[in-house]
Amino acid sequence: MKRPFVKFCGFRRAEDVQLASRLPVDALGFILVPGRRRTVTREDLPDLIRYVSPAQMAIGVLQNPTWEEVKSWLKLVPFSGIQLHGEESAAFCRKLKSTFSVHVTKVIHIQEQADPMEELEVYRPWVDAILLDKEAGNIRGGTGQSFAWDSIPSWKESCRKAEIPLWIAGGINEANVVDLIKHYQPDGIDVSSGIEKNQQKDGATMRLFIERVEKACQQ
Numbered sequence: 001m002k003r004p005f006v007k008f009c010g011f012r013r014a015e016d017v018q019l020a021s022r023l024p025v026d027a028l029g030f031i032l033v034p035g036r037r038r039t040v041t042r043e044d045l046p047d048l049i050r051y052v053s054p055a056q057m058a059i060g061v062l063q064n065p066t067w068e069e070v071k072s073w074l075k076l077v078p079f080s081g082i083q084l085h086g087e088e089s090a091a092f093c094r095k096l097k098s099t100f101s102v103h104v105t106k107v108i109h110i111q112e113q114a115d116p117m118e119e120l121e122v123y124r125p126w127v128d129a130i131l132l133d134k135e136a137g138n139i140r141g142g143t144g145q146s147f148a149w150d151s152i153p154s155w156k157e158s159c160r161k162a163e164i165p166l167w168i169a170g171g172i173n174e175a176n177v178v179d180l181i182k183h184y185q186p187d188g189i190d191v192s193s194g195i196e197k198n199q200q201k202d203g204a205t206m207r208l209f210i211e212r213v214e215k216a217c218q219q
């Protein structure tokens with residue numbers, strides 16, 4: 001089975017980035033959304049990003065940013081990707097994609113209950129991956145909660161037709177990642193809470209998570 005793209009998200013400490021940079025992880029994510037537990041400051045970000053391996057993508061996670069904010073983050077550090085974790089329009093994705101050469105991930109919150117194909121048609125030309133996540137109350141992102149995975153197959157089918165990779169997030173951890181990969185074969189997986197212990201990134205948990213991903217793909 002093809003191994004999914006793996007993104008570890010929510011890094012705030014240099015030692016955690018260094019550790020993850022030595023693991024077979026495809027992308028590391030940094031939360032730029034103001035006021036969240038994992039938010040990284042402008043002052044700290046450059047010192048974190050420099051430890052990301054050249055083989056890995058560094059992805060900045062934003063939520064309903066202004067255009068000025070996007071420009072300012074991309075001026076500060078050379079992100080390879082931007083994840084839009086709010087209600088950003090297709091027009092916004094278009095502006096981002098056509099101005100900067102960055103990978104664009106658009107998050108769709110599964111409670112929106114949109115018709116997959118309708119939603120995808122709008123975003124398709126301007127995004128490189130669609131990421132499904134759970135909306136918990138009015139909190140979006142980093143909740144550690146899963147959505148009902150039985151909605152994945154219809155999104156997968158629509159993404160396949162639209163030729164957009166489908167990534168999954170929300171409450172993924174070492175205990176459920178094998179099931180997710182074996183049953184739904186997503187193109188990518190994104191985890192933040194599930195690689196932490198006591199609200200900090202945890203080396204043993206990150207390694208175990210990756211071991212489980214590799215194991216699921218061998219079976």
Ligand SMILES: O=C(O)c1ccccc1N[C@@H]1O[C@H](COP(=O)(O)O)[C@@H](O)[C@H]1O
Binds near residue numbers: 031038170
């Ligand atoms: O990780 C966060 O704290 C976060 C904050 C704001 C927006 C997005 C955030 N992370 C993204 O949320 C999902 C799911 O995370 P979890 O594994 O359920 O904690 C994932 O896409 C992260 O990139």
